[in-house]
Amino acid sequence: MSVLSQIRRNDQPIYLDYxxxxxxxxxxxxxxxxxxxxxxxxxxxxxxxYGWESEEGVEKARAQVAKLIGADDKExxxxxxxxxxxxLAIRGVAEFYQDRKNHIVTTLTEHxxxxxxxxxxxxxxxxxxxxxxxxxxxxxxxxxRAAVTDKTxxxxxxxxxxxxxxxxxxxxxxxxxxxxxxxxxxxxxQAAGKIALDVEAMNIDLLSISGxxxxxxxxxxxxxxxxxxxxxxxxxxxxxxxERGFRSGTLPAPLCVGLGEAAEIAMxxxxxxxxxxxxxxARMLKGLQDRLSEIYVNGDLEHRIPxxxxxxxxxxxxxxxxxxxKNLAVSSGSACxxxxxxxxxxxxxxxxxxxxxxxxxxxxxxxxxxxxxxDTAVDxxxxxxxxxxxxxxLWEMAQEGIDxxxxxxxxx
Amino acid sequence: MxxxxxxxxxxxxxxxxxxxxxxxxxxxxxxxxxxACGDVMKxxxxxxxxxxxxxxxxxTFGCGSAIASSSLVTEWVKGKTIDxxxxxxxxxIARHLALPPVKIHCSVLAEDAIKAAIADYRAKTARxxxxxx
Numbered sequence: 241m242s243v244l245s246q247i248r249r250n251d252q253p254i255y256l257d258y259x260x261x262x263x264x265x266x267x268x269x270x271x272x273x274x275x276x277x278x279x280x281x282x283x284x285x286x287x288x289x290y291g292w293e294s295e296e297g298v299e300k301a302r303a304q305v306a307k308l309i310g311a312d313d314k315e316x317x318x319x320x321x322x323x324x325x326x327x328l329a330i331r332g333v334a335e336f337y338q339d340r341k342n343h344i345v346t347t348l349t350e351h352x353x354x355x356x357x358x359x360x361x362x363x364x365x366x367x368x369x370x371x372x373x374x375x376x377x378x379x380x381x382x383x384x385r386a387a388v389t390d391k392t393x394x395x396x397x398x399x400x401x402x403x404x405x406x407x408x409x410x411x412x413x414x415x416x417x418x419x420x421x422x423x424x425x426x427x428x429x430q431a432a433g434k435i436a437l438d439v440e441a442m443n444i445d446l447l448s449i450s451g452x453x454x455x456x457x458x459x460x461x462x463x464x465x466x467x468x469x470x471x472x473x474x475x476x477x478x479x480x481x482x483e484r485g486f487r488s489g490t491l492p493a494p495l496c497v498g499l500g501e502a503a504e505i506a507m508x509x510x511x512x513x514x515x516x517x518x519x520x521x522a523r524m525l526k527g528l529q530d531r532l533s534e535i536y537v538n539g540d541l542e543h544r545i546p547x548x549x550x551x552x553x554x555x556x557x558x559x560x561x562x563x564x565x566k567n568l569a570v571s572s573g574s575a576c577x578x579x580x581x582x583x584x585x586x587x588x589x590x591x592x593x594x595x596x597x598x599x600x601x602x603x604x605x606x607x608x609x610x611x612x613x614x615d616t617a618v619d620x621x622x623x624x625x626x627x628x629x630x631x632x633x634l635w636e637m638a639q640e641g642i643d644x645x646x647x648x649x650x651x652x
Numbered sequence: 653m654x655x656x657x658x659x660x661x662x663x664x665x666x667x668x669x670x671x672x673x674x675x676x677x678x679x680x681x682x683x684x685x686x687x688a689c690g691d692v693m694k695x696x697x698x699x700x701x702x703x704x705x706x707x708x709x710x711x712t713f714g715c716g717s718a719i720a721s722s723s724l725v726t727e728w729v730k731g732k733t734i735d736x737x738x739x740x741x742x743x744x745i746a747r748h749l750a751l752p753p754v755k756i757h758c759s760v761l762a763e764d765a766i767k768a769a770i771a772d773y774r775a776k777t778a779r780x781x782x783x784x785x
Binding site: 555556557559560563564583593631632633634635636644649650 | 655660666669687688691693694710712715718719
């Protein structure tokens with residue numbers, strides 16, 4: 241049975257939502273299996289071989305994760321996922337140094353778990369600067385430099401954005417943070433295993449990783465915590481003092497092993513996979529642009545992971561488009577797909593006009609995406625965009641040369 | 653989001669898509685919603701000499717519920733007098749399509765669209781009467 245047929249049954253839609261989650265690589269599952277069965281020991285048991293072999297698996301995994309980001313094994317701690325890693329990194333460092341520093345710098349396009357952690361800290365006496373981004377989704381380094389003060393405890397800037405896939409200038413940000421003597425945390429959930437990361441070269445002090453974004457299991461993540469110069473954290477979870485005291489609780493050995501294996505595979509295949517995905521990304525974009533007018537890529541196309549496209553199909557509302565393309569699993573920045581009925585705050589931060597934000601789709605390509613799937617997706621998208629434009633009053637007005645902005649719409 | 657079969661049917665096979673001549677005397681046009689809010693409906697009716705709505709067309713930019721709501725009301729208004737059409741309530745639309753609570757505003761918009769089309773038709777008729785006098 242091929243790897244692909246293990247992942248997708250024929251009656252399921254084509255999976256194009258790799259920024260939401262990734263299927264587990266069968267090689268990862270294989271590495272994990274013994275730790276679910278006969279190697280079931282508690283990795284913290286020191287008195288017998290069950291504990292030792294489980295610990296061996298966990299420590300190998302720690303080394304595999306460390307290698308992916310150019311860190312030392314001892315600097316990697318396991319968590320339940322990137323959300324916990326981000327919470328622990330920002331809140332932990334802020335609380336530890338709060339008698340000396342009370343300021344945090346982050347960006348408007350961070351993941352909600354970073355923004356919500358910052359909001360929480362604001363309620364506890366911290367000041368937070370939310371840096372705007374430029375039209376291409378990247379931060380302005382001069383604005384960052386100006387925002388950091390001697391009270392800034394940490395700068396948290398995501399490596400790769402989850403909606404638009406743009407890559408922030410990590411090395412430059414790290415350099416500024418080092419000069420200004422503040423810690424640099426990066427949420428690398430969407431970056432690890434996809435772009436080269438080096439905590440030394442990039443002067444990163446804290447880095448968050450997620451298992452299920454890199455073809456590993458759900459429920460596991462990691463946080464890199466620099467040892468030299470040492471970064472101190474107040475733990476969120478206390479107890480047995482595991483993970484250097486930063487994160488108590490028995491490690492889920494099978495999940496740790498899975499994350500380690502996923503990290504090693506991603507590292508080994510990063511270069512060839514990036515080339516393959518770059519070709520698929522270009523094929524998809526060209527296929528759409530050749531056949532549809534008025535489509536717009538949101539976010540910088542150059543500084544972007546190849547597995548992401550975020551496209552606004554003008555005059556076609558995102559949710560209705562998703563209802564049409566039943567054979568494709570994608571996500572939308574449209575308000576109608578979110579519980580809050582607000583369009584994507586990331587697209588808004590880019591300055592994408594609301595009417596275009598409502599028409600956006602996020603298309604995620606990954607390890608198991610094939611050329612045939614890309615071609616099928618293009619056909620399906622073109623067909624439904626054309627169908628929906630034919631019933632769109634806005635498209636009709638645009639064809640008649642009416643400027644939609646000239647109309648006084650009654651907001652409701 | 654889980655939608656009812658009726659709603660999906662109206663989305664997949666929308667009834668009465670298209671446009672009527674908005675400058676015609678017997679056509680009323682309603683354009684409601686806003687692009688920034690993610691839904692815009694254009695609903696048109698043509699009223700016969702007997703006072704009955706003999707045709708209705710729509711075009712909608714919006715989610716599946718918005719498309720289905722507007723498609724449904726074009727079916728409902730045909731053959732009705734404008735007074736009858738005006739009495740269509742958004743709750744009837746929402747109930748018929750089993751709209752989820754977050755999509756109720758789509759049915760409100762469809763009701764507004766009918767009312768706007770009728771108001772446009774009445775304004776035209778009133779102008780015509782004035783010129784006739």
